[in-house]
Amino acid sequence: MKAAEVEEIQKKPKTRKTKSVEEEHPLEKWLRMDRMPHIWCSTCGIGTAVTCFIEAIKKTTLAREDICVVSGIGCSGRIAGYIKQDSFHTTHGRAIPFAVGLKLANPKLKVVVFSGDGDLSSIGGNHLIHTARRNLDITVLCINNFIYAMTGGQVAPTTPPTAIATTTPYGNYEHPFNLPALAAACGAVYVARWTALHVRRLTNSMAEALQKKGFSFVEIICPCTTLYARKNKLGSGLDLMKFYHDNSVIVNGADPREVDIQFQSEIKVGKFIDVDKPTYLDSYNTYMKTKLGDKFKPYGVTDEERQ
Amino acid sequence: MKADPAGVLTGVHYLDGDKACAEGGLAAGCRFFAGYPITPSTEVAERVSERFPYMGGMFIQMEDELASMAAILGGSWAGVKSMTVTSGPGFSLMMENIGLGAMLETPCVVVNVQRGGPSTGLPTLPGQADMMQARWGSHGDYRLIALSPNSPQECFDLTITAFNFSEKYRVPVLFMMDECVGHMTEKVVIPEADKIDLTERRYTKKKPGEYLPYAYGEDLIPDMAKAGDGHFFHVTGLTHDERGYPDMTWEMQEKCVHRLIDKIDKNVDEIFMIEEENMDKAEVVVISYGITSRVALRGIQLAEQAGMKNIGRMRLITVWPFPEKRIRELAKKVKAFVVPEMNYGQMVLEVERCAGGQCKTILVPHGGGTVHKPETIYQAIKEAYK
Ligand SMILES: Cc1ncc(C[n+]2csc(CCOP(=O)(O)OP(=O)(O)O)c2C)c(N)n1
Ligand code: SF4
Ligand SMILES: [Mg+2]
Numbered sequence: 278m279k280a281a282e283v284e285e286i287q288k289k290p291k292t293r294k295t296k297s298v299e300e301e302h303p304l305e306k307w308l309r310m311d312r313m314p315h316i317w318c319s320t321c322g323i324g325t326a327v328t329c330f331i332e333a334i335k336k337t338t339l340a341r342e343d344i345c346v347v348s349g350i351g352c353s354g355r356i357a358g359y360i361k362q363d364s365f366h367t368t369h370g371r372a373i374p375f376a377v378g379l380k381l382a383n384p385k386l387k388v389v390v391f392s393g394d395g396d397l398s399s400i401g402g403n404h405l406i407h408t409a410r411r412n413l414d415i416t417v418l419c420i421n422n423f424i425y426a427m428t429g430g431q432v433a434p435t436t437p438p439t440a441i442a443t444t445t446p447y448g449n450y451e452h453p454f455n456l457p458a459l460a461a462a463c464g465a466v467y468v469a470r471w472t473a474l475h476v477r478r479l480t481n482s483m484a485e486a487l488q489k490k491g492f493s494f495v496e497i498i499c500p501c502t503t504l505y506a507r508k509n510k511l512g513s514g515l516d517l518m519k520f521y522h523d524n525s526v527i528v529n530g531a532d533p534r535e536v537d538i539q540f541q542s543e544i545k546v547g548k549f550i551d552v553d554k555p556t557y558l559d560s561y562n563t564y565m566k567t568k569l570g571d572k573f574k575p576y577g578v579t580d581e582e583r584q
Numbered sequence: 585m586k587a588d589p590a591g592v593l594t595g596v597h598y599l600d601g602d603k604a605c606a607e608g609g610l611a612a613g614c615r616f617f618a619g620y621p622i623t624p625s626t627e628v629a630e631r632v633s634e635r636f637p638y639m640g641g642m643f644i645q646m647e648d649e650l651a652s653m654a655a656i657l658g659g660s661w662a663g664v665k666s667m668t669v670t671s672g673p674g675f676s677l678m679m680e681n682i683g684l685g686a687m688l689e690t691p692c693v694v695v696n697v698q699r700g701g702p703s704t705g706l707p708t709l710p711g712q713a714d715m716m717q718a719r720w721g722s723h724g725d726y727r728l729i730a731l732s733p734n735s736p737q738e739c740f741d742l743t744i745t746a747f748n749f750s751e752k753y754r755v756p757v758l759f760m761m762d763e764c765v766g767h768m769t770e771k772v773v774i775p776e777a778d779k780i781d782l783t784e785r786r787y788t789k790k791k792p793g794e795y796l797p798y799a800y801g802e803d804l805i806p807d808m809a810k811a812g813d814g815h816f817f818h819v820t821g822l823t824h825d826e827r828g829y830p831d832m833t834w835e836m837q838e839k840c841v842h843r844l845i846d847k848i849d850k851n852v853d854e855i856f857m858i859e860e861e862n863m864d865k866a867e868v869v870v871i872s873y874g875i876t877s878r879v880a881l882r883g884i885q886l887a888e889q890a891g892m893k894n895i896g897r898m899r900l901i902t903v904w905p906f907p908e909k910r911i912r913e914l915a916k917k918v919k920a921f922v923v924p925e926m927n928y929g930q931m932v933l934e935v936e937r938c939a940g941g942q943c944k945t946i947l948v949p950h951g952g953g954t955v956h957k958p959e960t961i962y963q964a965i966k967e968a969y970k
Contacts, residue, residue, distance in 0.1 A: 309818065312829055342814035347658070358818060358830065363811040365661065366820035366830075367654065368684050374618075374651035378658025378666065379811055381642045382616045386662065386812050407647040565637050574640040 307331040309361050316355055320514025322473030322499030323353055323420055327360065329476055330391065330418065333483035344387045344487075347376040349401060351427040352501070353393035353420035360391075370401030373408050376415050384558055384577030387416070387487060394421040394435040398454050402434070409463035411557040412491045418483065419456060419494065422501035430504035437540040441508045455537040460494035461550045467493035468533060468550035473500060474521040475546060482548060491556045498525075498544060511541070587611050587744075587780035590639040599772045601739040601765040602627035602669075605695055606635070607772070608743025609667050611780055614693070615641040616659035616666040618652040620674060623707045624763040625697035628669040649677035656692045657685050661819075663785075663810035665747055669695035671763075672705060675714055675721070682756050683722030686844060688819045689754035689798075689806065691785060693746045696758060697766040698874075698926075700952035710763035711952030712874055712926035716933075718758045719904050725841055727848035729855055730758040730904035732873040736770045742901070748783035749855060753847060754805055760903060762926065764875035764955060792816065797828040798840075804847040848905055857901035858910065866896025868968045869914055870922045871935055873900040875955055880924050883961025890962075892969050903931065911938035920968035924948035924961045944968060 302310075308331070317323050334344060341362070348357035350369035357364040367375045372390045380388040390397070397405050397419050408415065424442055425431040432442035432449050435456065439448040461468045467489040471479035479497060486493035500506060500517035511517060521544065528536070529547040536545040555563065562575045591610035599607065606628045609617070617636065619629040633643040642659075646652040652668045659666035670678060675696045685692060698714050700706030714721075718730045729749050733742045739761060746757040788795045788807040792814040800806045809815045822830035823837050831840075848855070863869070872880040877899040884895050896918070900907070911934075915921070920943050923932040928949045936945040948964045950956045 309829075311827075342816075343812055345811045358820060361816045363809075363813075363816060364818045365658075366818070366822065367657075368680055368821060371650060371654035371681060371684075374646060374654035375658040377644070377646075377651070378616065378618060378655035378660075379662045380658075381644060381655075382659035382662035382664035382666065383810075383812055403647050404651055407651075569637055573637050576637075576640060576642055 304328065304331055307334070307361055308359055312359060315359055317352060318503045320500065320502045321352070322422065322497070322501070323356065325473045325476060326418070326420055326479070326497045326499060327356055329480040330360070330483055332480045333487060336480070336484040337487050339387050339487060343385060344389065345379055347372045347379065347388065347390050349392040349396035351393035351396050351425070353391070354396055354427070356391040370396055370399070370404070372396065373401055373404035373415070373417065377408060377413055380413065380415055381558075389487070390415060390417045392419065393426070394419055394423070394456070395425045395433045398456060398459070399434045406459070406463040409460055409465045409492045409494070412464055412466060412554050413557040414491055416486045416489070416493045417495070418486070419496050420499045421456060421496050422499045422505055424501055424505040426501045426504050430508055437538055437542070439540045440505070443508070453538070455533070456496045457494070457536055457549050458533040461533040464492065464554070465494045465550060466491035466552050466554050469548040470496040470498065470536065471546050472498040472521040472525055472544060474518050474525070485548070485551075489551070491554060585782045585784045587777040587782055588613055589777035592777040592780065593774050594776045595774055597772045597774060598769055599736050600627065600767050600769045601733065601736040601761055602697065602767065603631045604736040604739040604772045605669070605743050605759065605761065606631035607774060608740040609693065609747070610635060610639070610641070611740070611774065611777070612665065612744040612747035613782055614665045614667045614747065615639075616656065616664040617641065617643045617668065618646050618655035618659065618666070619668045620646055620649045620652050620670065622671045622674045624699055624766050625669045625671040625695060627766070628695060628697070649674040650681065653678040653681035653685075653694070657681060657688065657690045660690045660692045661811050665691070665751075667693040667695065669697065671697045672699045672701055672707065673703070675717065679717075679721045682728070683724060683726065684821045685756040686722065686726035686728060687821050689844070690756065691750040691754055692756050693743065693750055694756055694758050695743075696760055698760060698762040706953050708763070709953045710875060710926060710955065712762055712876060713930065713952060715760065715903060715925070715927065715930040718760055725845065727845050728755050728758055728904060729753065729848065729902065730760050732760045732900060732903045733765055734874055734877045734899065735765065736768060736772050739765065740772050740774060744780060744782070751783045751785045752805070753851065753855075754808065755848065758904070760874070762874045788815070796826045798824060799826045800843065804843050804850065852905045852907070852909070855902055855905060856907045858907055859899040859901060861897040862894070863896040863898075863914070865894045866917075867894040867919045868892070868922060868965055869896035869898055869918050870924070870961070870965065871898045871900065872924050873903055873931065876924050876926055879955045879958055880961055882958035883924070883956075883965060886958055886962035887965040890966070892965065895965060900931070906934045906938070908938045911935055912940070915939040915942040918943050920944035920946055922946045922948060922961070922964045922968050924950070924956050924964065926950045926952045926955070
């Protein structure tokens with residue numbers, strides 16, 4: 278509102294009709310408002326992660342129409358449905374290979390996989406490790422709520438030992454994945470972890486990941502208040518945020534092998550890996566050029582760039 | 585539209601069915617291929633991986649068939665004609681995302697060079713026992729198109745048709761070869777690029793902001809958009825409305841899924857391709873497809889030599905959707921259908937259903953591993969003739 282307008286409204290006696298001013302919600306342009314309200318529980322961390330992602334896009338110089346979002350299945354899998362980009366809600370575990378197809382068929386696209394811990398590391402685990410190995414130029418944002426939320430709170434490959442889930446009613450006795458270590462070991466060139474509390478740092482990290490050439494991976498530790506917190510008597514959403522506040526330590530550059538998470542243990546967050554390595558397409562183009570010479574038609578490179 | 589000469593290997597070649605299928609894909613304009621090696625289909629992938637670097641295509645050997653199928657859906661949504669090939673267990677692994685392809689209405693071609701099953705079965709030997717899987721393999725209700733070639737030449741020609749159908753009807757098209765056809769070498773004539781007609785995808789002409797991914801007109805087939813064009817569209821495997829938004833109601837289920845079925849069922853006459861011979865006076869009709877159709881021919885010759893002159897021959901080129909109308913018509917006129925197939929009774933169930941008891945239906949089963957003996961088919965014809 279312009280200052281003059283404000284003055285005008287203030288000048289008017291209270292009984293007189295004032296011109297109502299409707300400001301657009303800051304995310305309105307970026308979300309499918311015609312789908313609100315969303316399905317997520319109040320105090321669920323997924324919404325925060327989505328907000329951070331939109332803010333991250335704004336920080337980059339990427340052309341908006343080039344950004345595609347692909348999700349699998351789960352509470353987190355619903356993300357693609359709410360973000361107003363070309364967005365794909367696929368099958369459980371297959372968001373990454375779907376994204377690989379999008380990216381390779383049109384290398385101009387910036388393809389982002391936004392999905393859950395179970396989706397990406399259990400049923401889709403094979404795709405995670407191989408896409409990282411190939412250093413395929415996509416960004417993977419993983420909502421880790423330590424549980425299969427959508428199906429009602431079953432144990433996940435990320436559930437900390439002793440934590441209760443509906444299929445580990447006496448507590449979890451499996452060894453969980455340390456996702457940053459997994460991504461890094463497989464060849465990701467950018468690996469970071471933040472909690473849903475670290476909105477500013479998470480946003481910056483997402484922006485970095487989006488602009489990183491190669492396979493980037495950001496883990497977002499997210500409260501699932503309805504299932505994980507309730508089953509484990511961890512309190513409300515606010516209590517979880519307080520827990521993150523009191524128990525996360527920022528260790529940028531930490532060895533990913535040392536950032537594993539135990540039940541209600543300290544959570545190491547930060548940017549762990551940021552290295553450079555030829556991407557899948559770079560390797561392909563460079564290698565084939567040396568092998569096939571001028572007969573080779575470089576892929577995803579415009580005629581201009583070729584000259 | 586005519587084919588891009590970059591992908592067309594014009595000339596007379598001696599190719600096996602697998603390589604001919606690969607060439608058909610390239611001629612059809614396929615420029616994204618994702619696959620996982622499995623006998624007896626691997627040669628298709630090998631051929632593509634060899635040829636793509638010269639024509640600006642992208643081949644990737646994925647980590648498994650689940651990934652291959654998901655990747656070609658992604659490739660297609662990025663606006664590039666995409667295909668994958670597999671056999672046996674690989675086809676089973678692709679099923680879930682074939683369903684996603686049906687639900688998202690994604691054009692793509694899935695080649696299955698059939699081998700003996702179940703399970704690992706007969707990896708290097710032929711079978712035709714995935715025919716019902718091609719029809720019902722993914723969960724839920726949907727319709728796809730499936731074609732069955734019987735020679736390397738047809739592997740080339742029909743792969744192009746498969747792409748054309750997939751673009752026109754926005755469905756995954758299953759290309760149901762078998763090991764024999766895949767591995768037999770014959771003459772394959774590849775025409776000049778300007779003699780190859782391609783059906784192009786119908787993209788929306790709507791401006792960004794106006795496009796609805798699943799709004800459709802009379803032909804029941806929605807216009808498509810591709811990623812990156814600024815439409816900011818959403819698609820989901822959930823039951824969805826015109827906007828592509830989930831709507832979990834029975835009313836929307838009826839609207840959304842029924843159309844997936846209708847858009848194929850209502851166009852059966854355009855999709856089905858059969859080859860027929862000697863139908864006018866036929867008393868017995870031998871119905872077959874793929875490699876078995878070539879063995880059936882010999883069986884018919886034996887019968888003819890033995891004096892049975894009125895034997896009709898029908899070869900299914902389109903297997904799904906099934907040519908129900910034609911079978912019903914014939915059932916009223918003939919004594920019997922004889923159906924040899926390399927399985928223990930799959931397409932015969934359709935023949936029997938459509939015959940509706942109006943004539944006999946005789947299955948000539950074969951477990952696969954080799955083709956039928958022509959004599960077996962001859963015996964069945966003799967039986968039918970009685
Ligand atoms: C093939 C297949 N198996 C199982 C399911 C059921 N399912 C839906 S969501 C889900 C777990 C999701 O967990 P996660 O990825 O962690 O997402 P969250 O709901 O926790 O955000 C499962 C098992 C499915 N949809 N598809
Ligand atoms: S169940 Fe858990 S993860 Fe799912 S929306 Fe609710 S709080 Fe979020
Ligand atoms: Mg989860």
